[in-house]
Amino acid sequence: MTLSAGARFRQAIAQHKPLQVVGAINAYCAMMAEQSGHQALYLSGAGVANASYGLPDLGMTCLEDVLIDARRITSASALPLLVDIDTGWGGAFNIARTITEMERAGVAAVHIEDQVQQKRCGHRPNKQIVSQSEMVDRIKAAVDARNDDQFFVMARTDAFAQQGLDAAIERAQACVEGGADGIFAEAVHTLEDYQAFTEALNVPVLANMTEFGQTPLFSLEELSSAGVGIALYPLSAFRAMNAAALSVYQTLKQVGDQRSQLDKMQTREELYHFLSYHSYEQHLDALFESQRTE
Numbered sequence: 105m106t107l108s109a110g111a112r113f114r115q116a117i118a119q120h121k122p123l124q125v126v127g128a129i130n131a132y133c134a135m136m137a138e139q140s141g142h143q144a145l146y147l148s149g150a151g152v153a154n155a156s157y158g159l160p161d162l163g164m165t166c167l168e169d170v171l172i173d174a175r176r177i178t179s180a181s182a183l184p185l186l187v188d189i190d191t192g193w194g195g196a197f198n199i200a201r202t203i204t205e206m207e208r209a210g211v212a213a214v215h216i217e218d219q220v221q222q223k224r225c226g227h228r229p230n231k232q233i234v235s236q237s238e239m240v241d242r243i244k245a246a247v248d249a250r251n252d253d254q255f256f257v258m259a260r261t262d263a264f265a266q267q268g269l270d271a272a273i274e275r276a277q278a279c280v281e282g283g284a285d286g287i288f289a290e291a292v293h294t295l296e297d298y299q300a301f302t303e304a305l306n307v308p309v310l311a312n313m314t315e316f317g318q319t320p321l322f323s324l325e326e327l328s329s330a331g332v333g334i335a336l337y338p339l340s341a342f343r344a345m346n347a348a349a350l351s352v353y354q355t356l357k358q359v360g361d362q363r364s365q366l367d368k369m370q371t372r373e374e375l376y377h378f379l380s381y382h383s384y385e386q387h388l389d390a391l392f393e394s395q396r397t398e
């Protein structure tokens with residue numbers, strides 16, 4: 105029997121400590137990540153907002169916006185996909201619908217956070233969070249809605265910024281009691297903070313290694329020593345792609361050709377390799393005589 109996406113995510117967590125989960129902004133990135141040997145993918149809420157809609161990460165995208173990108177990724181890669189569902193987009197029934205649709209889209213796992221609906225990036229100031237009981241209700245609604253009991257519901261808490269370590273850990277514990285399968289400890293500052301979370305909890309703890317934020321970019325060994333179960337790189341490839349693209353646009357404008365930029369580009373042959381272009385072409389040639397020219 106083939107394992108469900110959720111079961112494969114759980115298996116990957118069990119096999120890697122920590123499991124690296126890498127952001128894939130689109131289907132092709134998912135294919136490159138998979139062929140680079142990664143075991144799990146991430147669809148970033150900020151990434152969907154920024155890349156697919158040209159919007160900031162301020163709770164302006166909705167379920168359908170994220171589902172479109174999630175479906176594209178699960179169609180292109182067999183790796184388990186963790187999806188950022190922000191606040192779940194509403195009350196208990198909205199959250200239930202979000203979970204049902206994510207499962208239908210072939211998603212393995214989601215994280216739902218305790219910010220108010222008009223959420224902010226976790227690494228920005230002035231975040232506001234809902235009460236602990238409202239957050240636990242979000243978790244209960246999500247867990248109750250899943251069809252596959254292996255589908256992984258992760259609680260993200262942004263409480264550290266406003267309320268400090270102890271309150272954030274207490275919240276995380278309450279979420280686990282409410283049924284959360286894992287905890288995303290957002291924007292904590294030190295390995296000791298992670299260690300405190302992992303010691304207080306009996307579920308995997310995720311460390312967000314997002315660049316230019318509140319958390320230092322710890323190595324896998326460091327995260328492992330603090331007991332972290334999942335290391336997330338939500339936008340690393342996206343940021344690199346953006347810098348390369350900008351350089352190409354500016355150079356074309358200023359210089360008039362792209363020759364100095366070729367070393368920043370993936371070659372046609374590399375592109376075709378990741379897409380299995382040649383095997384499609386061979387299939388075409390073998391199947392349809394009329395396609396052959398010689």
Ligand SMILES: C[C@](O)(C(=O)O)[C@H](CC(=O)O)C(=O)O
Binds near residue numbers: 312314339
């Ligand atoms: C993980 C995150 O929720 C995301 O949407 O990718 C962001 C990442 C970022 O803005 O760097 C967050 O940490 O809030």
Ligand SMILES: [Mg+2]
Binds near residue numbers: 149161188190
């Ligand atoms: Mg997000």
